[in-house]
Amino acid sequence: MTTPVYLDCDTGVDDAVALGYLLASPAIDLVGVGTVSGNTSAAQAARNTLDLLALAGRDDIPVAVGAHDHLSHPYDGGAPHVHGDNGIGGVQLPPATRVPEEQSAVDLLIALSHLYEGRLHIVTIGPMTNIALALEADPTLPGRIAGVTAMGGAALVPGNISPVAEANVFNDPEAADAALSADWDVTLVPLDVTMEHTLSEDDRAALLASTNPFVQALGEILDHYFDFYLPIYGHRTSSLHDPLAAVIAAGGARIDVAPRVPVRVDTTDGPGRGQTIADLRGQRIGPRDHEGARVRVVLRVDDPIAPHLVTTLIGV
Ligand code: BDR
Numbered sequence: 391m392t393t394p395v396y397l398d399c400d401t402g403v404d405d406a407v408a409l410g411y412l413l414a415s416p417a418i419d420l421v422g423v424g425t426v427s428g429n430t431s432a433a434q435a436a437r438n439t440l441d442l443l444a445l446a447g448r449d450d451i452p453v454a455v456g457a458h459d460h461l462s463h464p465y466d467g468g469a470p471h472v473h474g475d476n477g478i479g480g481v482q483l484p485p486a487t488r489v490p491e492e493q494s495a496v497d498l499l500i501a502l503s504h505l506y507e508g509r510l511h512i513v514t515i516g517p518m519t520n521i522a523l524a525l526e527a528d529p530t531l532p533g534r535i536a537g538v539t540a541m542g543g544a545a546l547v548p549g550n551i552s553p554v555a556e557a558n559v560f561n562d563p564e565a566a567d568a569a570l571s572a573d574w575d576v577t578l579v580p581l582d583v584t585m586e587h588t589l590s591e592d593d594r595a596a597l598l599a600s601t602n603p604f605v606q607a608l609g610e611i612l613d614h615y616f617d618f619y620l621p622i623y624g625h626r627t628s629s630l631h632d633p634l635a636a637v638i639a640a641g642g643a644r645i646d647v648a649p650r651v652p653v654r655v656d657t658t659d660g661p662g663r664g665q666t667i668a669d670l671r672g673q674r675i676g677p678r679d680h681e682g683a684r685v686r687v688v689l690r691v692d693d694p695i696a697p698h699l700v701t702t703l704i705g706v
């Protein structure tokens with residue numbers, strides 16, 4: 391049995407790797423992709439996604455453009471210093487012949503929730519603007535969704551875009567708060583775990599050595615990202631933010647610590663804006679779920695996921 395997945399992303403170097411993993415995983419049936427501004431604009435993220443899907447021979451998967459601006463502020467121009475000018479490390483992929491769907495990402499998500507009622511899983515690896523807009527457009531949406539896996543937040547570690555905030559949440563705190571407060575089960579994959587999982591130069595070389603053009607392209611796209619992480623880790627590498635969320639959604643990682651606790655997002659305009667406030671009090675004697683909490687915060691994944699990620703990708 392495969393899980394039908396709607397992917398919401400801001401493609402993005404690590405989004406591209408996550409996309410590749412979801413295509414390759416035998417546990418997942420990727421049934422639609424929506425894009426949002428974040429690492430790059432929603433329109434550019436859709437172009438990147440279409441080009442990547444064409445290279446992977448998966449022109450059958452619908453791609454829809456979502457929100458350009460965020461709920462309370464306009465798109466700020468993205469993160470070219472992290473993801474390159476075009477979002478995928480400056481690599482020019484052969485342009486896809488397809489264009490995005492006419493419907494918006496919000497409408498695509500809602501349509502898929504009816505088509506795969508009770509089975510659709512949402513994987514969100516960018517700002518959660520489209521998810522919040524879909525909840526607003528159709529408050530009955532959570533009742534048709536099997537679960538949500540979201541890359542975002544920082545529970546017990548520093549942020550990566552401010553001292554306390556992670557980029558996806560910071561880019562739309564109001565949307566993240568709405569998505570994390572909705573009546574559905576969320577697995578939150580924060581920086582606490584994503585910074586602990588990395589790719590090595592050997593892993594990148596293995597991708598480059600593949601005869602599959604899509605996998606090779608991932609190796610090329612990662613080059614710029616490895617430069618960005620040099621001063622952070624002290625060597626060329628990359629964090630596996632979005633890929634870890636994809637692996638967790640596919641059940642490909644053993645999760646060691648993940649209590650179900652209340653999580654809110656700071657939506658004030660002070661220095662705490664975008665902070666994910668997870669109620670982890672009382673955890674000293676071991677992880678404990680709060681009664682009624684719907685957000686499972688992944689705090690530890692001990693086994694390195696890079697080997698599984700790379701072998702799955704190479705098997706594309
Ligand atoms: C998240 O922000 C983006 O830059 C990455 O693609 C990832 O989704 C990490 O904070």
Ligand code: CA
Pocket residue numbers: 399400401402404405428429515516632
């Ligand atoms: Ca992303």
